[in-house]
Amino acid sequence: xxxxxxxxxxxxxxxxxxxxxxxxxxxxxxxxxxxxxxxxxxxxxxxxxxxxxxxxxxxxxxxxxxxxxxxxxxxxxxxxxxxxxxxxxxxxxxxxxxxxxxxxxxxxxxxxxxxxxxxxxxxxxxxxxxxxxxxxxxxxxxxxxxxxxxxxxxxxxxxxxxxxxxxxxxxxxxxxxxxxxxxxxxxxxxxxxxxxxxxxxxxxxxxxxxxxxxxxxxxxxxxxxxxxxxxxxxxxxxxxxxxxxxxxxxxxxxxxxxxxxxxxxxxxxxxxxxxxxxxxxxxx
Amino acid sequence: xxxxxxxxxxxxxxxxxxxxxxxxxxxxxxxxxxxxxxxxxxxxxxxxxxxxxxxxxxxxxxxxxxxxxxxxxxxxxxxxxxxxxxxxxxxxxxxxxxxxxxxxxxxxxxxxxxxxxxxxxxxxxxxxxxxxxxxxxxxxxxxxxxxxxxxxxxxxxxxxxxxxxxxxxxxxxxxxxxxxxxxxxxxxxxxxxxxxxxxxxxxxxxxxxxxxxxxxxxxxxxxxxxxxxxxxxxxxxxxxxxxxxxxxxxxxxxxxxxxxxxxxxxxxxxxxxxxxx
Numbered sequence: 275x276x277x278x279x280x281x282x283x284x285x286x287x288x289x290x291x292x293x294x295x296x297x298x299x300x301x302x303x304x305x306x307x308x309x310x311x312x313x314x315x316x317x318x319x320x321x322x323x324x325x326x327x328x329x330x331x332x333x334x335x336x337x338x339x340x341x342x343x344x345x346x347x348x349x350x351x352x353x354x355x356x357x358x359x360x361x362x363x364x365x366x367x368x369x370x371x372x373x374x375x376x377x378x379x380x381x382x383x384x385x386x387x388x389x390x391x392x393x394x395x396x397x398x399x400x401x402x403x404x405x406x407x408x409x410x411x412x413x414x415x416x417x418x419x420x421x422x423x424x425x426x427x428x429x430x431x432x433x434x435x436x437x438x439x440x441x442x443x444x445x446x447x448x449x450x451x452x453x454x455x456x457x458x459x460x461x462x463x464x465x466x467x468x469x470x471x472x473x474x475x476x477x478x479x480x481x482x483x484x485x486x487x488x489x490x491x492x493x494x495x496x497x498x499x500x501x502x503x504x505x506x507x508x509x510x511x512x513x514x515x516x517x518x519x520x521x522x523x524x525x526x527x528x529x530x531x532x533x534x535x536x537x538x539x540x541x542x543x544x545x546x547x548x549x550x551x552x553x554x555x556x557x558x
Numbered sequence: 559x560x561x562x563x564x565x566x567x568x569x570x571x572x573x574x575x576x577x578x579x580x581x582x583x584x585x586x587x588x589x590x591x592x593x594x595x596x597x598x599x600x601x602x603x604x605x606x607x608x609x610x611x612x613x614x615x616x617x618x619x620x621x622x623x624x625x626x627x628x629x630x631x632x633x634x635x636x637x638x639x640x641x642x643x644x645x646x647x648x649x650x651x652x653x654x655x656x657x658x659x660x661x662x663x664x665x666x667x668x669x670x671x672x673x674x675x676x677x678x679x680x681x682x683x684x685x686x687x688x689x690x691x692x693x694x695x696x697x698x699x700x701x702x703x704x705x706x707x708x709x710x711x712x713x714x715x716x717x718x719x720x721x722x723x724x725x726x727x728x729x730x731x732x733x734x735x736x737x738x739x740x741x742x743x744x745x746x747x748x749x750x751x752x753x754x755x756x757x758x759x760x761x762x763x764x765x766x767x768x769x770x771x772x773x774x775x776x777x778x779x780x781x782x783x784x785x786x787x788x789x790x791x792x793x794x795x796x797x798x799x800x801x802x803x804x805x806x807x808x809x810x811x812x813x814x815x816x817x818x819x820x821x822x823x824x825x826x827x828x829x830x831x832x833x834x835x
Contacts, residue, residue, distance in 0.1 A: 276736055277659035284650035285665060287706040292672040295683035356577060362570050370574050372822065373581055379814055381765035383783040384807040387790055388588045391800050397600050399587055435581055492676055495767040499787060513678055520682045521772045533679040540676055
């Protein structure tokens with residue numbers, strides 16, 4: 275009896291607030307139901323058909339892929355470089371490692387207000403700095419393209435340090451004897467890094483890529499605080515689209531179909547990453 | 559050889575300082591802005607260190623919205639959610655790591671499956687569930703849906719599996735109950751991962767904007783993050799008082815940094831021992 279009593283509370287709550295909602299989302303997605311009216315009409319796959327015919331939804335997919343496709347590779351590359359830098363044993367390295375953690379810990383909402391201020395077109399510190407090298411008045415946050423760039427830059431700043439710390443744990447697990455043996459054999463630093471360090475680090479890199487993609491797809495707070503999906507829908511990602519239909523227009527059925535599509539897309543992407551990883555990840 | 563080593567370490571420092579400047583710069587700018595007068599904020603060229611420090615901005619920001627209440631809500635929510643998560647995770651993790659029972663695999667699979675579901679996918683149904691339960695605009699809606707964290711169960715289970723079996727067996731011979739074994743053996747030996755999880759979970763709950771935004775609508779149930787977002791919405795436009803907004807951002811971020819500096823040692827150890835592979 276004891277084991278069941280120990281696991282029951284946890285499983286009960288997981289069931290009610292995580293698994294049951296997923297099942298409910300599937301059921302709701304088959305209905306035309308907005309919260310303001312009481313009527314519920316079963317419409318089979320109409321919500322999904324509407325979804326695929328909606329140009330704004332396609333734009334949301336495109337925006338999500340642009341955000342993820344730029345943010346993830348740049349972040350991971352920077353994080354690997356930073357991890358190597360943090361792996362050096364120079365004095366005071368602990369303090370530097372701690373600093374890298376801070377942007378990740380701080381709340382996205384509060385930090386977003388800081389970056390809105392820094393990106394301010396007329397009085398922001400970023401445009402002031404760029405102005406001194408001849409770039410004037412960049413309309414961050416108010417012009418399509420620039421707004422997306424601003425979001426990506428800020429997100430990279432926020433997560434790179436944390437990913438570097440995760441990768442650092444991987445670097446420190448590599449037996450120093452392997453690296454020594456290679457350099458005794460006359461391999462240069464770069465060669466040792468590319469041929470030995472990087473392959474041994476690859477499981478950690480895969481982990482970081484997977485969580486970076488998930489975090490890019492779930493990036494709501496930043497967009498809500500910095501752009502509200504604008505200008506002209508240019509930063510409306512799938513998650514923001516879900517928020518609009520679920521909690522601004524209260525279209526329960528339609529929003530549920532968006533949620534499920536987000537789930538399926540993320541699941542497929544994660545699976546794809548593991549499938550492709552067989553080609554580049556080495557488990558030592 | 560010695561010279562080369564010195565050059566390398568100098569270059570390393572130069573790079574580290576450059577990266578640290580990029581990571582910390584925005585925070586310094588935030589603090590700098592929070593201490594300026596309204597006029598100084600829009601001065602050109604911008605000043606990093608304002609001539610006079612206006613500490614009164616913090617008091618003004620605090621009064622510009624019911625931040626006392628927002629803090630109470632945020633801290634209460636985060637502490638309660640993390641406390642419940644720890645209790646439920648530790649007991650479930652112990653059963654999954656140490657006990658044999660029928661259906662264990664299937665039940666553990668449920669835990670893993672809930673880790674795979676992006677939390678926002680559940681928000682529309684959960685919004686209806688908490689409304690149906692009459693929990694809209696109450697602490698229940700902010701706490702109960704997050705009172706179990708599948709990732710926490712998984713992480714603590716990993717830690718419990720590493721505890722040597724002999725310790726547990728000798729405790730059983732001494733007549734310890736399951737709860738005593740959990741309290742006196744499992745938890746103390748897994749302190750680093752448990753503290754790490756608790757800290758991250760506290761951070762996630764305290765930092766979250768999406769769920770509190772939709773699960774509450776009344777001012778007195780808002781959390782600090784939602785409170786800040788409405789402060790900006792009401793400021794808006796050309797005359798935005800950035801000094802006050804930055805002051806609010808400073809006191810919203812500060813508690814996390816204080817907590818982190820206290821728990822740092824545990825967290826560094828927790829990240830390296832729980833491993834990722």
